[in-house]
Amino acid sequence: MFYIDPHIHMVSRITDDYETLARMGCLAVSEPAFWAGFDRGSVEGFRDYFRHLTQVEPRRAAQFGVKHFTWLCINAKEAENVPLAREVIAMIPEFLQQPNVLGIGEIGLNKNTPNECTVFLEQVELALQYDLPILIHTPHLEDKYMGTRMILDMLADFSQLDPNRVLVDHVEEHTVREVLDRGYWAGMTLYPVTKCTPKRAVDILEMYGTERLLVNSAGDWGPSKPTAVPDFIMEMRSRGHSYEAIQEVVLENPMRFFSQSPHFQLEVPTQPSSASA
Amino acid sequence: MQLAPMEAARALDREFLQIRARILELAADLDRLDRGAGSLEGDQRMEQIRQALEVLLRQEPGRAEAVQMIFSRPYDPQWKTHFRPVPKPR
Ligand SMILES: [Zn+2]
Numbered sequence: 011m012f013y014i015d016p017h018i019h020m021v022s023r024i025t026d027d028y029e030t031l032a033r034m035g036c037l038a039v040s041e042p043a044f045w046a047g048f049d050r051g052s053v054e055g056f057r058d059y060f061r062h063l064t065q066v067e068p069r070r071a072a073q074f075g076v077k078h079f080t081w082l083c084i085n086a087k088e089a090e091n092v093p094l095a096r097e098v099i100a101m102i103p104e105f106l107q108q109p110n111v112l113g114i115g116e117i118g119l120n121k122n123t124p125n126e127c128t129v130f131l132e133q134v135e136l137a138l139q140y141d142l143p144i145l146i147h148t149p150h151l152e153d154k155y156m157g158t159r160m161i162l163d164m165l166a167d168f169s170q171l172d173p174n175r176v177l178v179d180h181v182e183e184h185t186v187r188e189v190l191d192r193g194y195w196a197g198m199t200l201y202p203v204t205k206c207t208p209k210r211a212v213d214i215l216e217m218y219g220t221e222r223l224l225v226n227s228a229g230d231w232g233p234s235k236p237t238a239v240p241d242f243i244m245e246m247r248s249r250g251h252s253y254e255a256i257q258e259v260v261l262e263n264p265m266r267f268f269s270q271s272p273h274f275q276l277e278v279p280t281q282p283s284s285a286s287a
Numbered sequence: 288m289q290l291a292p293m294e295a296a297r298a299l300d301r302e303f304l305q306i307r308a309r310i311l312e313l314a315a316d317l318d319r320l321d322r323g324a325g326s327l328e329g330d331q332r333m334e335q336i337r338q339a340l341e342v343l344l345r346q347e348p349g350r351a352e353a354v355q356m357i358f359s360r361p362y363d364p365q366w367k368t369h370f371r372p373v374p375k376p377r
Contacts, residue, residue, distance in 0.1 A: 092373045096375075096376075124370045124371060124372070124373070125373060127370055127372065128372040128373040131372060151358070152358055152359055152360050153360060154359065155355070155356065155359035155360065155361075155362060156359070156360045156361070156362050156363070156366075159362045160366060163366075163367065182355060183351040183352040183355050184352050184355035184356055184359060210351065212290075213351070215290055216290045216291070216292045219288060219289045219290065220288040220289075220290065221288070248301075249292075249293050250293065251290055254288070255288055255290055258288055
C-alpha cells in the first residue's frame with residue numbers, strides 16, 4: 011500500500027531507512043526543521059542545516075524513488091535564544107524558493123515560555139507574509155495540554171490565517187478535539203512511549219472520523235520508529251477497516267494538505283488493474 | 288469518512304491477553320515501588336498514578352482522555368496577561 015510519512019526527521023536516519031520506507035510503499039516524506047540533538051551556535055549552523063534539508067536529503071531520498079519535502083523554521087527548543095532566532099527568521103526567505111520547501115514548520119512550543127511564544131508569533135507572521143502553510147509542533151507530556159491551548163489562542167489572534175492551511179501535530183486524546191473543532195488539520199505521532207501508539211491512533215480515528223487527520227512517525231534522534239506508519243496500516247487492516255479508509259488517512263489526507271503549497275507535486279503510481287478497468 | 292469500531296466481543300477476544308499482560312505489568316511495577324527502600328509519600332506522581340487507576344474503573348467512555356488530563360498541567364485561560372512578547376529591536 012502506498013503512503014506518505016508527513017512528519018519524519020530523515021537527517022537523523024541512515025540511508026538504509028530510506029530503502030526500508032520505499033520497500034514498504036512510502037512515496038514521499040515531509041521533514042519539518044527541528045532540533046538537531048544539540049543547540050546550534052550561530053545562524054550559519056542553521057544555514058547549513060537548511061542546505062541539508064533542501065539539497066542533500068532530496069538527493070538521498072531520490073535514490074529510492076522517494077520524494078523528499080521539507081518545512082523551514084527555527085524550532086521551539088532553540089527559540090529561547092531570541093536574538094539568534096530572529097537572525098534565523100531573517101535568513102529563511104533565502105531558501106523558500108527551493109523546490110522541496112512546502113511551508114514554515116515545525117514552529118510551536120516546547121516548555122511554553124514567553125520567548126517561545128515570541129518566536130512562534132514572528133514565524134506565523136513570516137508564513138502569512140509569504141502565503142505559506144504552517145506545520146506546528148505541540149509540547150510533550152505534561153506540557154502538551156497547556157501548550158496546545160496556548161498555540162490555539164495565539165493562532166486565533168491572526169484573523170487573516172486560514173485554519174485549513176495549518177497542521178497542528180502530535181495531538182493525542184486530550185488535544186485532538188479542540189484542534190479539529192477549530193478547523194485545523196491534526197497530526198498523530200506514533201512514538202513508542204511518549205506520544206501516540208498505532209492502536210490509540212486508530213481509536214482516535216474511530217471516534218473522530220478521518221477528515222483532516224494524519225499519522226506520522228516523526229522518526230528522529232530519540233527512540234522512534236521510522237516504519238510506524240506501516241504499523242498503523244497493519245492495525246487498521248487487522249481491525250477490518252477498508253482499503254479506502256486507510257488510503258484516505260495515509261495518502262489522500264497528506265496530499266490534500268500539502269497540495270495547498272505551490273511546491274507540492276507527487277505522482278501516485280496507478281495499479282495496472284485499476285488503469286485497465 | 289466515519290469508521291465503525293470492531294464488535295465488542297471480537298475486540299475482547301483480540302485484546303484480552305494483552306490487557307491481562309499489561310495489568311500484570313502494572314501490578315508488578317507497583318509492587319516494585321513498594322519493595323524499594325525509602326518512602327514515596329508526598330510524591331505527586333504517586334497521587335497521579337492512583338487517580339489514573341481510579342479512572343480505569345469508571346463505567347463510561349473517555350477514560351484515555353481523562354488519564355491524559357491527570358498527567359497534564361492545567362490550562363490557564365489568563366496566561367496572556369503574564370506573557371509579554373519580547374520587543375523587536377529598533
Ligand atoms: Zn518533529
